[in-house]
Amino acid sequence: MNAMKRIYQLAILGVLSLTFTSCTKDWLERTPKNIILEEQVWNDPKQITSLLANYYDRLPTDMGLTDQNHNSIDDNQERQAQWRRMADYDDAMWSGSTNEDGRNNIVNYPFDRWRVWNYSLIRDINLALEHIETYGVDLNAEEKTSFLAELRFLRAYNYFELVKRMGGVPLVTTQLIYDYSGDPSYMQAARAKEEEVYDFIASEVDAIKDQLGNDGSQTRANKYTALALKSRAMLYAGSLAKYNNAMGGPITTAGGEVGIPASRAQEYYEKSLAASQEIINSGAYALYQNNPDLGENFYDAIVRKTGNSEVIFAWDFLSSKDKRHGFAYDNIPRSIREDNLSSSNITPSLNLVERYEYLDGSSGELKIRTADNSDFIYYDEVADVFANKDARLYGTVIYPGASFKGLTVQMQAGVLVWNASSNSYQTIEGADLGATWGGEDYPNGDGKLLTAAGGPHRSIMEVSNTGFYLRKYVDSGPGTSTRGIRSDVWWVWFRLGEIYLNATEAALELGRDADAAGYLSTLRERAGFGEHSVTAATITMERVRNERRVELAFEDHRVWDLKRWRIAHEVWNGSSNNPDAVVYALYPYRVVRPGDATRDGKYVFVKMVAPRFRAPRFFQMGNYYSSIDQSVINNNPKIVRNPFH
C-alpha cells in the first residue's frame, strides 16, 4: 500500500519536472503581447508617427478650437487650449450661458492665467530624441534625420510657448535620470535668461530647417513651418528688447531671466525679417485668393482646407476619423442654429468692428450720428452702415444683415418710436426673440418686427449681446452646428498672412519703410484696398498694430502682441472711463415716425457698453510674466520668481 503511494508520488513528480524543464527555454524568452518594446517603437516609422501625433496634439495655445482636454496630470503641466478665452479680451465678449458670465466680469487677470509649465511634454520629446538614436537601428538615415528634426521643432515650439508666458525657463534638452543617491540637486536646472531661450529657438530652427521632411504638409512641420516659428519668435524677442526698455521702469530680474538688453533688438528684427522673406520669396505659399467675393475669400483663407495655399501649419480635425470639435455648435448665430441648445457664445465687440478701416483708407468708426451729433444717420437696410468696409470685417464677423450658410442673419434690437410732444424717441425692446410690435402686449404697435430672432438682446443668454456674431472658424458646412455632426475646421498656427505682417513690422522697426509698406499693401489688396494703399510716407507703427489686430483677430495673437509691445497695462488699465478696456455693443433699431418719409421705417444704430459686460479689462504689471507655481519653486530652489509676484 505504502509502496504504491510512493510510486505514484514519484511518477507525478517526474511528469511535473518534465513539463517544467521542457517549457523553460521558450517560456522566459517569449515576446510580451501587452508591452511594446523600445526596439519595436523606434524602428517602426508608423509607430513613431503615432507618437508624434500625440506630441503635436499637446502643444499649448491660449485659444484653439477645443475645450481644455489635457488636465489629467495637473493644471500646470498640460496645455490650456480653450476657445472660450476668445471672450476674455477686447475683441469679443461672452454671450453664452450665464454660468460663464465671469468672462465679462474679470476684475483682473490672475497672475497665473497664462501659466504653462509642461515639462512633461519636453521630457517625452527628449526621451524620444535619445531613444531614436539608441534603438532606431533599422530606420534609414533619411527617416531618422527627419524624425529627429521634427521632434526638435516640437521642442523649440514648446519652448517658445513657455518663454512668451513665463520668461526664461530652464533649458532641458536631455532626459534627467535620478540616481537614488538622496541628493537631487544635480537635476535642478536654474532658469535660463530670456534671451537665451529665444537664441535657443533660433539656433534650433537653423539647425533643423534643411533636415525636416514633410514637404507640402500643412499639419506636420517642414522647412517653412520652422521658419515661420523663427519669424514669429524673433519678432517677439526684438520687440521685447526694444519696448521693455522703453518703459518708465523696465520689467527685469537681476539674473536676466526676464528682460532682454535693448542692444539686441536690431539683431532679432533682422533675423525675423530674414526668416519671413525666405518664406515669402520661396513661392511655396500664396495668399488665398480663390473666391471672387473678397469677404468670403478671407473667411475661406482660414477655414477652407482644400486648395489652401496660405496656411503653413494647422492643427487639423477630421470628422470621418471622429476627431471633431463643437466650436460651430457653440458659436453659430442664434437665429440660424441647427441644434436646440448653445450658440452665440463668442460675440465680437464693436471695438473690433470699428478697427476695420473704410476702403478709402479712412478710420473705421461707424457713421451712426450726424457730424454735429444732433441726430441719427438713417439707413434703408441694416447692413448699409457696414458698406465699403475692409472685406476682412465680413470675413471675421457676422454683422447685422450679413449672410452665413446662405441665410441672412437679421438683427434688430427693437423699435424707436417718435414722440412728437417730447420731441424725442422712445425705445421699445421685446422681451422675447422674434417678437412683433403689436398684439396684446403692444396695442399701439404696427404688427411688424420688434426684436429679431437673432437679437441683439440685453439679457437673454445665447443670443448676441454686442450686436455681432463670430464668422471666423465657425464651420459653414451643413449640420456642423449640431452635436451629432460637429465641426472639423482646423486651427491655424501659422499662415502666410501673419508672415507678411511679421515682415512689415520687422522692416518698419529696422527703418526700411518702403519694404514695410510693400508687404502691408500686398496683404491689404487681398482685403479690397487698392494697390499701394500704404506707402513709405503713410506707414506708422500704429497702423501696423491695427492691421495685426484686424487680420489676425481670434487667432491667438492680440494678448501676446499687446504684451510684447508693453502696452497691455495701458490699453486694459481697468478703468471704466477707458473705452479700450470696455466692450462696446451696437444695437440696430427700426424707426417708427409716421409722416416723416426720410426717417420712418429706416434703421438707426445705438452704441453702448454691452449690457452684460461688467468689469473693465484690467491687465496688471504682474501679468506680463505669469507666476511660477510655488510647488515648482519648492522642488527646485534655483528657480527665481517673476517680477511682481
Next chain:
Amino acid sequence: MKINKYLYSLLSIAVIMVMGCEKDNYEEPTSTLTGRVVYQGEPLGLRSGGVQLELWQHGYDLFSKIPVHVDQDGSFSARLFDGDYKLVLLRGNGPWADNTDSLDVHVKGSATVDVPVDPYFVITNHAFQRNGDQLTATISIQQVNTSRSLERVRLYLGQTMIVDQNNSANTVEVLAADITDLSQPITLTTTIPASLASKGYLFARIGVKANGVAEYIYSHPEQVAL
C-alpha cells in the same frame, strides 16, 4: 443574547462613525492678525484690492504663501493658527521700494503689527474746493524714496468711499512733465459729473504714481458736500 450581539455591533459602528468624524476634521483658525501699512506711523492710502502682502510659515510640508490683501485705508487682517510667521512685502506690488527683509510675526490669540514701508511719494497735504460745477484740488506731495521718478498725479471723483484708478465717475491727471517744482502745491480741476451733482455729495481722492510701479499711492478718500 442574539439581540445583544446586534446591539453591540451597531453600537461599535456608531462609535467608529462618531470618532472617525472627529479625527478627520481640522479646527478652523481662530487667531487674528491685524495691522497697517505705515510710513512714519501714518497708514497709507491704497487701491481697494490692489496691494497684497504675503505670510509664510516654515516647518510644515505644505509650503505655500498665505496672501493678505490690504484695504484701501492701509489696514489688513488675517485669520490664522497660532504660530510664527514671516510677513513679506510682495516685490514690485505696492507704491513703495522693494524690501526683501521679512517681518517676524508671532500670533497667539491675536496680534497687531505695523508694517513700515519706504514709499516713493507721500501726499503731505491736500484740500478740495468746489466752484460751481468745478472741483479743484490743491495737493502737496513729497518724494521719500528717490529711486524712481514721478509719473503722474491724478484726482478721482466717485459716488462711494471706494474711489481709485478702477472705480471713479470722473478723473483728471497732470503728468510729471508739467510739474516743474515738487515743493510747490499742484492744482487739478475737473467738472463734477451730473450723476454726482444730484446726490449732494461726492468722494474725492488723490493718486500719485511713480514710474515703473503699477500701483498709485492715494490720499484717504474725503467726502465733499456739494
